[in-house]
Amino acid sequence: MNLRRNRHSAAREASQLHRRLEALDEARGLAAGALPEEILQEALEVIERASSRRSLSAEHTVVGFFGATGSGKSSLFNAVSGEEVATAAARRPTTSEPLAGIWGAEGSEPLLDWLEVRQRHHATPVPGFADESTGLILLDLPDFDSTRAANREIVQRMVGLVDVLVWVLDPQKYADAAVHNDFLAPFASHGAVTLVVLNQVDRLPDHEVRPVLESLHGILARDGLGKVQVLGASAVVGTGVDKVRAAIRQAATQRQALSLRLAADVTRVSARLAEASGEGEAVGVNGASKARLAEELAVAANVPLVVDAVVRSYRQEAARRTGWPVTRWLVRFRPDPLRRLNLRRDGAKPELNRTSLPPAGAPERARTDAAVREFADAASDGAPGPWRAVIRGAARDGREQLPDALDQAIASTDLKAGRKSWWWMVFNVIQWLALLTALGGFAWLGVLAALGYLQLPVPDVPLVQGWPVPTVMIAGGALLGIVLAIAAKFIAGAAARARGASARKRLRAAVAAVAQELVVEPVDAEAGRLRSFRKALQAAAR
Incomplete structure (x- = not known):
């Protein structure tokens, strides 16, 4: 009876030891690159020694x-x-x-x-x-x-x-x-x-x-x-x-000495890993810190400059299509702000292009570095020294790729630059009708002047409220064109601001996606690795 009881107890100890060894191996793998190699090697030796000893005579x-x-x-x-x-x-x-x-x-x-x-x-x-x-x-x-x-x-x-x-x-x-x-x-x-x-x-x-x-x-x-x-x-x-x-x-x-001995080895090396790791848990990534990072990177990546170009480009295009036909042609001599930044491609694949935004200078690089560092510091807050360094290192690795990635993200963002507004056509038709009306009045007066010059009978001109119709046509057409042009300017301003806001939202989303891939996810992964390491180490030490 005692022998059977001892064997059952030994089997239970062996099962518990197996789970602890698996947890120790998981903790060791998770700690790679964070804790000193000599301690990780010591843990590996315990695992290998336990595997060898358990495969021999129990x-x-x-x-x-x-x-x-x-x-x-x-x-x-x-x-x-x-x-x-x-x-x-x-x-x-x-x-x-x-x-x-x-x-x-x-x-x-x-x-x-x-x-x-x-x-x-x-x-x-x-x-x-x-x-x-x-x-x-x-x-x-x-x-x-x-x-x-x-x-x-x-x-x-x-x-x-x-x-x-x-x-x-x-x-x-x-x-x-x-x-x-x-x-x-x-x-x-x-x-x-x-x-x-x-x-x-x-x-x-x-x-x-x-x-x-x-x-x-x-x-x-x-x-x-x-x-x-x-x-x-x-x-x-x-x-x-x-x-x-x-x-x-x-x-x-x-028959428990084997399991107890190996369990003691696991306890000892687990304590060594815990000592090398230190106490504490990383705060990790939260929505506020992510939003702050994306906002700072958007400024550093010249998103405000692009949004301003979107607004000015829309206003310019609206003036070219809805302005007074007599003067709107002058707009053609002004370069499109988006085209100057290589952000208006008229059907070209954006992923095949780069922007012509100003290269990041010292202030922009400093702002990017500060934003990434602030984000990593916030995410690693509370973590013990070795893991804080790993979390910050993950952020630094992504930081080196940010300038090119952000430029490509902006280049790939659909700014809706070629999208027309429905009211342009309405204003354009009315503008041309007003111009044709004014030109009709000039033609009518011209015919009357020619007839008088040639000493031919000049027909009577209809009057409206005492004003000759050709004169009313000229004045009305010109006045209507000018009023429409002024109205179109105000409407275009409001529409441009709305389009700029929409572009800002899409650009920030693109910047946030880059930040998520290059900074947030690596940092979050390292913070999660610390949590998993803690959990595995607790299971190994228990």
């Missing part, structure tokens, strides 16, 4: 014995193993390379190959501790304070690989800063798979054993390992060896 628990020179680590290893494994298994210096004591050979070989442990000893069963069904591997490792660099490298590697860490300390050097600062404190998150053994307690007077153990507890608490199990033992006289065996056996039979 039925074996790997317990590593770590200790300083003279701590009696190998002696304790032998005492727990129940035989002189460290001496009988290999002809080698005691702490030159890892030595494995194995209970449960099936499936252990690939795991030991991955651990790079060549010295292997299939240990004899120890009643109440381990037999072939236990699936236990004890590793006697080199001294972590060895003067040989190769030995220290082995220890550093094994600290990151074994399922359970057994730290063997001695009464003389149990408070040594090297072991606490370099090994124990960095692995404070691994308390669930850490066992600390104060060996050689037989060298202490009986009344000092308890105070020394309490002192060690206090030091471990400062290291963040206040809940770790601390045992006193003596490999020489056998004191406490059974308790060490019991603690190791419990870890092996519960």
